[in-house]
Amino acid sequence: MFALRPLFAAACVAVAAMTAPDPVPAQVLVFEELDGWRDDDQREALRAFLETCDLLKDPLWAPLCRLAADAGESADSARAFFELFFRPVVIGTPPALFTGYYEPMLDGSPVRTARFRYPIYARPPELRDGMVYYSRSDIEAGAIAGRGLELAWLDDPVEVFFLHIQGSGRIRMPDGRVMRVGYGGKNGHPYRSVGQEMVRLGTHTPDQVSAQTIRSWVRANPGPGHAMLDHNPSYVFFRRLPDLAADKGPIGAMGRSLTDLRSVAIDPRYNPLGAPIWIEKEGRDPMRRLMVAQDTGGAIKGAQRADIYFGTGDAAGDAAGTVKDGGRMVVLLPIDLAYAMLPDG
Incomplete structure (x- = not known):
């Protein structure tokens, strides 16, 4: 799965749950109630947390970010940092819905050729935030063709569609x-x-629907298949990232690189961007690990909804494309903020 990933200002990392569209329950836990907490290596999560920590300007977060930089290199010290300064909070009512996304690696061309005939576009200059523009079907029919907005040309319209869903690619x-x-x-x-x-x-x-089955069905039924893709009128525009190092992940909603299996997209109306998120994913491949809320997505809606970033390339895509699992997600909040979530807090 996938999400459409806008750049949010760093201020969005405030108490998102307190500005949610509807009241949601919140329950403060202790770390012993987190299934598998002591089996995870929180050093990886601490490194991901530090990737965006300097963007957390709220006075309840800023001191913790300074302490995180001095938390030490051992697994025990990383775990102790989170246990000492945070409390786990369940926002909303489980079960959660977990999906996965990734960064595709696709073949393409800077110019149109007989093979590479399907463009991805830069954002048109007249398009303003919040403006309703041409639909997907309009754009696919050529509404903005020939204006020099083509960034690259791909050889498969289905992969163009899924590149939009993922929101970034190589x-x-x-x-x-x-x-x-x-x-x-x-x-x-x-x-x-x-x-x-x-x-x-x-x-x-x-139970049959996954990214892989959608791809296969559209390719086997090109006429109705492409009409099916147009059911989603949303269309994503891209920008070049020439300064992004090859060993860094794609850019998430906080404007920083994502970390494989440690970054997660959430709904910032309920869970703060930049916060650590404990994942208890069920399904065929259960997952118990600490991640960081560093991305958002157009389909990621609700307090118990998360999209797990799996990495770059086909293997990551295969793993991400089959995830549609239940479980529980728990946000780690600074202690004062955690208890403020309670009705009498």
Whole structure:
């Protein structure tokens, strides 16, 4: 899965749950209640936390970020840092819904050729935030073609669609160069799930729907398949990221690189961007690990909703594309903020 990832100001990392559209329950736990907490290596999560920690300007967070830098290099010291300065809080009512996303590596060309015929576009200069622009079907039909907005050309319209869903990618050119692209804006139309539409129309059952099955079905049924993709009118524009190092992950909503299996996209109306998030994912491959809320997504809605970043390339895509699991997510909040979440806090 995937999400449309806008750049949020650092101020969005305030008490998101207190500005949620509807009241949600909150329960403060102790760390002993987190399943698998002592089996995780929180050093990796601490490094991910430090990636965006300097953006947390709220007075309740800033001192913790300074302390995080001096927390030490051992697994025990990393765990002790989180246990000493945070409290686990369940916001909303489990079960959670976990999905996964990744950074695709795709073949492409800087110019249109017989093979590479499907463009990805830069954001049109007239498009303003909040403006409703041409729909996906309009743009695919050529509404903005020929204006010099084409960043690159790909060889598969299905992969173009999924690049929009992921929100970032690497495009390998014929000469071996790799272009990094990231989210540059969207057309103002709401995201609609193609998988849910396939279930509604009876082509698949809910347990059958995954990124892989959508790809296969659209390719096997090109006419109705591409009409199915147009069910989602939302369209993503991209920007080049020429200064992003090859060993760094894509840029998330906080403007910093994501970390494989340690960064997660959340709904910032309920869980603060930049906060550590404890994941208890069930399903075929259960997961118990500490991550950091460093991204958002158009389909990531609700207090118990998260999209796990799996990494770059086909293997990461295969792993991410089958995740649609329940479980529980727990946000770690500074102690005063955690207890302020309670009704009598």
